Structure formats: structure tokens, C-alpha cells
Amino acid sequence: MPEPAVKLRDVARLAGVHPATASRALNPDTRLLVSEDTANRVLAAAAELGYQPNAVARSLRTRRSHTIGVLIPDLNNPLFPPIVRGLEDRLEADGYVALIGNTDGDDARERRVFEQMRARHVDGYVLATAHLRNPLLTEAIRAGVPVVLMNRIAEDNSLPSVTVDNERGVRMAVSHLTSLGHRDIACIAGPQDVSTGLARYRGFRAGMAAAGLEVPAHRLAFASAFSIEEGYRCLRQILAAGRPCTAVAAGNDMLAVGCYLALDEAGLSCPDEMSVVGFNDMPFINMLRPPLTTLAFSHYQVGTQAARLLLERLSGGAGPAKVLYLTPELIVRGSTAPPARLPSYFELKKSGRGGP
Amino acid sequence: MPEPAVKLRDVARLAGVHPATASRALNPDTRLLVSEDTANRVLAAAAELGYQPNAVARSLRTRRSHTIGVLIPDLNNPLFPPIVRGLEDRLEADGYVALIGNTDGDDARERRVFEQMRARHVDGYVLATAHLRNPLLTEAIRAGVPVVLMNRIAEDNSLPSVTVDNERGVRMAVSHLTSLGHRDIACIAGPQDVSTGLARYRGFRAGMAAAGLEVPAHRLAFASAFSIEEGYRCLRQILAAGRPCTAVAAGNDMLAVGCYLALDEAGLSCPDEMSVVGFNDMPFINMLRPPLTTLAFSHYQVGTQAARLLLERLSGGAGPAKVLYLTPELIVRGSTAPPARLPSYFELKKSGRGGP
DNA sequence: ACCGTTGCTGCAATCGTTTGCCCTGAGCCT
DNA sequence: AGGCTCAGGGCAAACGATTGCAGCAACGGT
Structure with a gap:
């Protein structure tokens, strides 16, 4: 009844x-x-x-749904739940709710979800999926719907966004490694068509240059996605080059986890034979063995700040797009240590250790 | 423009x-x-x-919002993202979207979110937060809105739900431990006012009884939440009792992670001195050292099945409430091993090892 | 005493779709 | 030929809130 x-x-x-x-x-x-x-x-x-x-009737009349579309690559990536929580908590305070859409990095799917949301007349979008050039962006803007970028930024800083200072973070990582005594440092860079991948790679080059170190091509690999699999693949590739290195800076924690797998497989111990540093300080990453040295920032805050920026726009705030940079903090854990005095593992490998 | x-x-x-x-x-x-x-x-x-x-106008007229309210305790719990993905993916196929609400286990907050969703005229609810007796349930039913329970079930099976066969799972865990040779097995049970906590505890007792083993009170602790902190607290409490045991069955993986911390602190090694088994096979739990032995089931499928049950109701399907039980699978990893031949760590402890 | 102002409230249109009802015309049967 | 059904499609009334406009009193000023 x-x-x-x-x-x-x-x-x-x-x-x-x-x-x-x-x-x-x-x-x-x-x-x-x-x-x-x-x-x-x-x-x-x-x-x-x-x-x-009746929120529906009200929306029809006022043309405001009090709903925000949130596009993220994949909720299963532990980086996102805290961000989403931050967003939702802040939005809720102003009577908005978030519609979460997962794109799985698939352009077609992204478009589908985006259209779905448009049909539901979301009042604004928060995108964490933005490639450096993204047709959705111009489309949303043309439709007059406010957009805020999270975690990644647009090519020309033309959109409000909140992100961490990626370049600076990786420079900190490199400086940490060099101060431990590392000189032969490899880099597993993320996808170069998203701002995080690009900025972190630039940070790596800048950090190495500042230390007066070279970056030979055989110590450099580009992942096509921020995934464990790609991290594994890339480190294998670098190890296969057969040139010694004692540390690796990964584009994010997922890639770093992939490095752990590749090291396991190669029979190399971390941090004794290879230091690893990640980026993001994902939840649970401190529970790994060894706990990962990485760059931390408040994920939750990324969400709340993005929400704040969007709410500002929604309540009529115009003006130039604000780009917020959070400062990353280097968290030193067990995955980094001074380079081994032992003969390089490449020597050991030749003598039969390290397995297939 | x-x-x-x-x-x-x-x-x-x-x-x-x-x-x-x-x-x-x-x-x-x-x-x-x-x-x-x-x-x-x-x-x-x-x-x-x-x-x-225009979805809004349509909703107003048809009184169907094609929106589902999903209440979960906390998106940050790695168990939930895959479940939510399953839900969303299945719902999307039928043109529905999900509104996610986090309750943080707080009744007041749960009620607020629930009302919010009601105001938006959600067509149905999926609850993963249900206590065994929950006022929201009767309320939703009175309002004529279909409800499906996820992960947990109602006291009297009166509502459609999808859950894993918890009791059976823990019996499998206990039988795994006994077949390794363990006889002195502790249990860290989850909250007894939610069906998972209760069923798993029953499974433990049943498993022990089947093996003809006793469950003395000093090897039993009840967590007030499925959290790392509680797991830590509970295992400490059991260790403090000073009576030997060689394995512990935790109510879920979070509690098991808490056990790892307590073991670290006590200077005990897992699995050499203490085997640990969890429940859920959370993402990343296999990356811990040692990788956790636990009971796995498809989280994604919990979501899709819950969605299916709800969609069935929404398209007029009446009849008795279906309760779906997924079969858990025991995943043996590095956290369980035969009990040590060494003198019990309790002896070692007396001789000064094991920290403060 | 009259007029303008101000403060409150009611009227009715509107948002964009869906849907019950009625109208029209064609086809068919006897 | 008349009356039937029936398909096809238009009309208008919803759904439940918001809001421009107008009415209407009370009040104050000259």
C-alpha cells in the first residue's frame, strides 16, 4: 500500500x-x-x-537538476574512491548529488556516459578523464554547462581544475634518490597524452638535469596506461636492455606495483637491489612489502576542491578559470634505500642467479 | 552561447x-x-x-526516474568499488543510473541520504548497509519502493538479496586450517548485528565442531566494525590472553590486515608462527606480504545480480523474494602454513622476544 | 479626500513528455 | 447503401513545482 x-x-x-x-x-x-x-x-x-x-518537478521548471556528472576512468582504481567521497561530501552540503560514470579509458564509452548525463540535464561536469585534447570539453562548453577538471588539466589552462603539482613531485622523488646516492635511475613514464603523464615525465627530466645526470633511452619506458600490467611490462623492458640501473621512478603507484612484480620475477629484491618510487600514495600502498615510497597528497581534498570550484561556477561566479595545484609530499618508506655496494645485479644475472 | x-x-x-x-x-x-x-x-x-x-520531463509524467539509490557504508572500502561497478554496468544496460550514498555506518547519515534519494524519486533501492533490523526497510516497503539487499540479508529473508554463502565459506577456511594441522584456532568475529558477521561466526563454530575442536572464550574476539583498527585490537586482545594458538580466522580481510599489524607489533611472523585467513578477497589483498589466504567470490557479480533482482521487481515481477547465495572459493596463499614445530611463541615471548 | 506607494497574495502560464480520449476516414460486411 | 469496426493520429489534460504579473488592501503624504 x-x-x-x-x-x-x-x-x-x-x-x-x-x-x-x-x-x-x-x-x-x-x-x-x-x-x-x-x-x-x-x-x-x-x-x-x-x-x-518533488525534485523532478522542480527541475523541470527551474532547469536545474542539482545533479553533477562525474566522469572517472575506473572506480576500481583505489585513487578514485577518496576523491569521489570528497566530491560527494562537498556537493551534498549544497544539495547536489553526483552521478558517477566510469569510462574505462574508452572514448566511445565516455561519450555514451556523457550523453546519458546530458539527457538527465546535469548542471555541471567534473572530469577526471580528460585527455589533453578532448572533444567533450568543447562540446560541454558550447552547451553552456560548467566543467571542472580533476587530477588532470587542459592543455591551455582554460578550464578550472584541481591537480597536484606533478612536476615538482617527481623532482622531489629524483632528488630523494640522488641524495641516497643513486645515479643510474630509470623512469617509467605514464601516457603522454594526459597531463599527469606528461608533467611527471617533465619533472623526471628536470630533476635529472638538475642533478647533472643523463637519461639514456634504454632507461626510459612509456606506459600506455597507468596500470599494473603496463608497469610490469615496462620494467621488464628496461631490465631486458641489460644496462645497470639502481632505481626506478614510476609514473604512479599502479606502475610501481607492476615494477614489484617484474622485480619478483627477475629475482631482484627491493630495495636492496633496486629502489622504487611511485606517485599518489594510494590507499593500501603502504601495506605492500616493502611499503612503497611515494608522493602523497590529499585525494579527498582533490574532490572537495573540485566541487568547490564547480559550485562557484554554478552560483554565477564567472571570471578566469582557476587552476589549483596541491603540493605533494614525499613519503619515504621501505622501497628506497642507498644503492647496493654489491656487484650490480646484472653481473649476478650473468653468473646464473635471477632465473628466467 | x-x-x-x-x-x-x-x-x-x-x-x-x-x-x-x-x-x-x-x-x-x-x-x-x-x-x-x-x-x-x-x-x-x-x-x-x-x-x-528530456529525462526530467519524462520522469515527471511517468513517475519513474530511472534512477536507483544505492546505499553503501563507505566507498573507500575496496570491497565496494567492484560491486558498484557491477551494479552500474547492469543498470546502465536497462537505462538506469545509480545514485551512490555513503553512510559511514552512521544511522543518522543513512537516513539523510535515504530521504535525499526519496525526494529525487528513485525507483528502487539497493542497500549494502542493512543491519539485521532496519527501520529504513519497512519504510521503503511502505512507500511501495522495491528494495534489494546486497552482501547482507534481512533477518527473515523477506527481501530479495544477493550474498555469498558466508557460513559455508568459513567452514571451508576452518577445514583448510585443520587439514594443515592446526588445532588451536582463534576467531575474530565481525559485528553480530549484521548478517555477514553473524553467519561467519556461526560458520566458524560449525567448522570447529565438525572437526571436534573446542572454542575457548580466550580465543574469541568480537570486532565492533569490519575495520583494520578493530582487527588489530582484537588480535592484540587474544594474544594478551597468553594462551597459545597457531591460527586465526578473521571475519573479513580488513580484520585480517589488522591482524598483520598486531603480529608485526608482537614480532610474530606470518605464516611461520601464526596462520591468518580472511574473507572477501579484496582487491590488492594478494599484494600484501604474505599474500592473504582468503575466501573469494565475484564482487562484480554481486553487483550485477543485485541489479538483476531489482530490475525484475521494477518490471513488475512479483512473487516471493529471491535470496541468491554465491559460492565462495578458498584461495590459498602465503598466510597459511602448517603450525610451527618450534616451541610456541608464547614460550619465546616469556624468554624475552616479541617486543614490549 | 485623493492618489501613489508598498507589501502581500492569488492567478495562470510554463517547463517537455506521455497518454486517455475522441475524431476521421477507409474498409468490410450484409 | 448503410452501418460496423478499426487503424491512425490529433487534442488536451495531466505530472508538481516556480514565477511574472496583476490585484488588492492598507497606509502615508499633501
């Missing part, structure tokens, strides 16, 4: 006023248009009936 | 028909009410204009 929902009409009737008046009394912005006396009567009536405005 | 959205009226005009006719032509269920000829004209017009129906 579904109970009939109480609507504005009922509240108005109980308060003895016209629905229009009730509407004004209920909305804080228009409350001053009605006398305090009737406003109170309406409020009381609404409370008594347990009135909940 | 926001471009004006194309609406049904425009399509109708282009096709030279009345909006009502266009509506019927566009809806596959009513298409047979218009001649094939006009239907095609309408379809063509819609395609040409890139018509996207």
Missing part, C-alpha cells in the same frame, strides 16, 4: 494559502516576499505533513 | 506530425500505434536533429 506522497498543494491547503505562496514561503530566497506570519504557518504545515518537494 | 536543446516539438514539426504522434513513434512500446511510414519519418527527424528526450 504505497502511501500517496504529500505535495505542495496539500501543504498550501493546510496552511490556508495558495500553492504559489507556499512555494515562496518554503524557499529561503523568496521567503521575504511573504509575511512572516504566513511563512510560519506554511513551514509548520510542511513540517506536520513531512513535505518533501 | 548555449545552444537551445532540441525538443519533441521540433522533431514533430520536422516530421510533420503532432508531438503526441512523435512520442509514440519514438517509444518502441507504442510504435505499433502509428503507421510504419510516419514512424520512420519521425525516427529520421529525431536522428537528424540529434534529439535527446
Whole structure:
């Protein structure tokens, strides 16, 4: 027995006023248009009936759905849940809810989800999937819907975004490694068509240059995705080159985890024979053995800040797009140590250790 | 320059028909009410204009929002992202989207989120937060909104739900431990007011009974939440009792991770001095050292099945509530091994090892 | 005493779709 | 030929809120 929902009409009737008046009394912005006396009567009536405005009807009339579309690559990536939590918590405070869409890095799927959201008239988008050049962006802008970028930024800084200072982070990582005594440092760079991949790679080159170190091609690999598999593949590739190195800077923690697998397979121990440093300080990454040295920033805050930027736009704030950079913090854990005094593992390998 | 959205009226005009006719032509269920000829004209017009129906207006009229409210304790718990993905993927196939709400195990917050969703007229709920007795349940049912339970079940099986066979899983775990030679097995049980906590504890008792083993009170601890902290606290408590045991069955993987911390602190090695088994096979749990022996089931499938059950209800399927039990699979990894031949660590402890 | 102002409230249109109902014309049967 | 059914499609009323406009009192100023 579904109970009939109480609507504005009922509240108005109980308060003895016209629905229009009730509407004004209920909305804080228009409350001053009605006398305090009737406003109170309406409020009381609404409370008594347990009135909940019909969000759908309201959206239709006001053309605001109080819904935000959030596009992320994959919720299963542990980086995203805290970010999403931050977003949702902040949005909720302003009466908005988030619609989460996973794109799996697939352009077609991204477009589908985007359209779905558009049909539901989301008031704005938060994108964590933006490639450096992304047709969706121009499309959304043309439709007049505010967009905020998270974690990644647009080529020309033309959109509000919140991200971590990636370049600086990797420079910190490199400087940590060199101060431990490493000179032969490999790099597994992320995809170069997203801003994080690019900026971190630039950070690596800058850090190495600042230390006066070379970056030979055989110590460099480009992952096609920020995934464990790619990290594994890339480190294998570097090891296969047969030239010694004592540390590797990975484009993010997932790639670093892939490195762990490749090291295991090669029978190399971390950090004794190879130091590894990641980026992101994902949840649970500190539970690995060895716990990963990485660059941390508040994921939750990325979410709340992105929400803040978007809410600003939604409430009419115009002006130039703000780009927020969070400062990363180097968290030194067990995966980095001074380079071994032992003969390089490449020598050991030749003498039969290290397995297939 | 926001471009004006194309609406049904425009399509109708282009096709030279009345909006009502266009509506019927566009809806596959009513298409047979218009001649094939006009239907095609309408379809063509819609395609040409890139018509996207206004979901809000439709919802208002049809009283179906094609939105599902999903309540989970915390997205940050790695168990949930795959479940949510399963849900979303399955729902999307039927044109539904999910609204995710995190309750943080807080009743007040749960109620707020629930109301929020009700105001948005969600067509159904999927709850992963259900306590054995939950006022929200009766409320939703009274409002005539279908509800499906995930991961946990209702006291009396009165609601459709999908869960893993918890009791059986833990019996498998216990039998694995006993077959390794363990006899002194501790248990860290989860909260007893949720079905998972209760069923797994029952499974433990059943498994021990089947093996003819005792469960003394000092080898039993009840966690107040499925958290790392509680796991840590509980194992500490058991170790503090000073009575030997060689294995511990934890109520889920989070509790097991807490056990790892307690063992580290006590200077005990896993699995040499203490075997640990978890439940859930959370993402990344296999990356720990040692990799955790645990009970696996497809989280993704929990989501898809829950979605399926709900969609069934939404399309009018009545009948008794189905309760789906997935079969767990024991994944043996490095955290379990035969009990040590060494003198019990409790002896070692007395002789000064094992820290403060 | 009259007029303008101000403060409150009601009226009705509107947002974009869906759907019950009615109308029209064609086809068919007797 | 008349009356029947029936398919096809238009009309208009919803769904439940918001909001421009107008009415209407009370009030104050000259």
C-alpha cells in the first residue's frame, strides 16, 4: 500500500494559502516576499505533513537538476574512491548529488556516459578523464554547462581544475634518490597524452638535469596506461636492455606495483637491489612489502576542491578559470634505500642467479 | 552561447506530425500505434536533429526516474568499488543510473541520504548497509519502493538479496586450517548485528565442531566494525590472553590486515608462527606480504545480480523474494602454513622476544 | 479626500513528455 | 447503401513545482 506522497498543494491547503505562496514561503530566497506570519504557518504545515518537494518537478521548471556528472576512468582504481567521497561530501552540503560514470579509458564509452548525463540535464561536469585534447570539453562548453577538471588539466589552462603539482613531485622523488646516492635511475613514464603523464615525465627530466645526470633511452619506458600490467611490462623492458640501473621512478603507484612484480620475477629484491618510487600514495600502498615510497597528497581534498570550484561556477561566479595545484609530499618508506655496494645485479644475472 | 536543446516539438514539426504522434513513434512500446511510414519519418527527424528526450520531463509524467539509490557504508572500502561497478554496468544496460550514498555506518547519515534519494524519486533501492533490523526497510516497503539487499540479508529473508554463502565459506577456511594441522584456532568475529558477521561466526563454530575442536572464550574476539583498527585490537586482545594458538580466522580481510599489524607489533611472523585467513578477497589483498589466504567470490557479480533482482521487481515481477547465495572459493596463499614445530611463541615471548 | 506607494497574495502560464480520449476516414460486411 | 469496426493520429489534460504579473488592501503624504 504505497502511501500517496504529500505535495505542495496539500501543504498550501493546510496552511490556508495558495500553492504559489507556499512555494515562496518554503524557499529561503523568496521567503521575504511573504509575511512572516504566513511563512510560519506554511513551514509548520510542511513540517506536520513531512513535505518533501518533488525534485523532478522542480527541475523541470527551474532547469536545474542539482545533479553533477562525474566522469572517472575506473572506480576500481583505489585513487578514485577518496576523491569521489570528497566530491560527494562537498556537493551534498549544497544539495547536489553526483552521478558517477566510469569510462574505462574508452572514448566511445565516455561519450555514451556523457550523453546519458546530458539527457538527465546535469548542471555541471567534473572530469577526471580528460585527455589533453578532448572533444567533450568543447562540446560541454558550447552547451553552456560548467566543467571542472580533476587530477588532470587542459592543455591551455582554460578550464578550472584541481591537480597536484606533478612536476615538482617527481623532482622531489629524483632528488630523494640522488641524495641516497643513486645515479643510474630509470623512469617509467605514464601516457603522454594526459597531463599527469606528461608533467611527471617533465619533472623526471628536470630533476635529472638538475642533478647533472643523463637519461639514456634504454632507461626510459612509456606506459600506455597507468596500470599494473603496463608497469610490469615496462620494467621488464628496461631490465631486458641489460644496462645497470639502481632505481626506478614510476609514473604512479599502479606502475610501481607492476615494477614489484617484474622485480619478483627477475629475482631482484627491493630495495636492496633496486629502489622504487611511485606517485599518489594510494590507499593500501603502504601495506605492500616493502611499503612503497611515494608522493602523497590529499585525494579527498582533490574532490572537495573540485566541487568547490564547480559550485562557484554554478552560483554565477564567472571570471578566469582557476587552476589549483596541491603540493605533494614525499613519503619515504621501505622501497628506497642507498644503492647496493654489491656487484650490480646484472653481473649476478650473468653468473646464473635471477632465473628466467 | 548555449545552444537551445532540441525538443519533441521540433522533431514533430520536422516530421510533420503532432508531438503526441512523435512520442509514440519514438517509444518502441507504442510504435505499433502509428503507421510504419510516419514512424520512420519521425525516427529520421529525431536522428537528424540529434534529439535527446528530456529525462526530467519524462520522469515527471511517468513517475519513474530511472534512477536507483544505492546505499553503501563507505566507498573507500575496496570491497565496494567492484560491486558498484557491477551494479552500474547492469543498470546502465536497462537505462538506469545509480545514485551512490555513503553512510559511514552512521544511522543518522543513512537516513539523510535515504530521504535525499526519496525526494529525487528513485525507483528502487539497493542497500549494502542493512543491519539485521532496519527501520529504513519497512519504510521503503511502505512507500511501495522495491528494495534489494546486497552482501547482507534481512533477518527473515523477506527481501530479495544477493550474498555469498558466508557460513559455508568459513567452514571451508576452518577445514583448510585443520587439514594443515592446526588445532588451536582463534576467531575474530565481525559485528553480530549484521548478517555477514553473524553467519561467519556461526560458520566458524560449525567448522570447529565438525572437526571436534573446542572454542575457548580466550580465543574469541568480537570486532565492533569490519575495520583494520578493530582487527588489530582484537588480535592484540587474544594474544594478551597468553594462551597459545597457531591460527586465526578473521571475519573479513580488513580484520585480517589488522591482524598483520598486531603480529608485526608482537614480532610474530606470518605464516611461520601464526596462520591468518580472511574473507572477501579484496582487491590488492594478494599484494600484501604474505599474500592473504582468503575466501573469494565475484564482487562484480554481486553487483550485477543485485541489479538483476531489482530490475525484475521494477518490471513488475512479483512473487516471493529471491535470496541468491554465491559460492565462495578458498584461495590459498602465503598466510597459511602448517603450525610451527618450534616451541610456541608464547614460550619465546616469556624468554624475552616479541617486543614490549 | 485623493492618489501613489508598498507589501502581500492569488492567478495562470510554463517547463517537455506521455497518454486517455475522441475524431476521421477507409474498409468490410450484409 | 448503410452501418460496423478499426487503424491512425490529433487534442488536451495531466505530472508538481516556480514565477511574472496583476490585484488588492492598507497606509502615508499633501
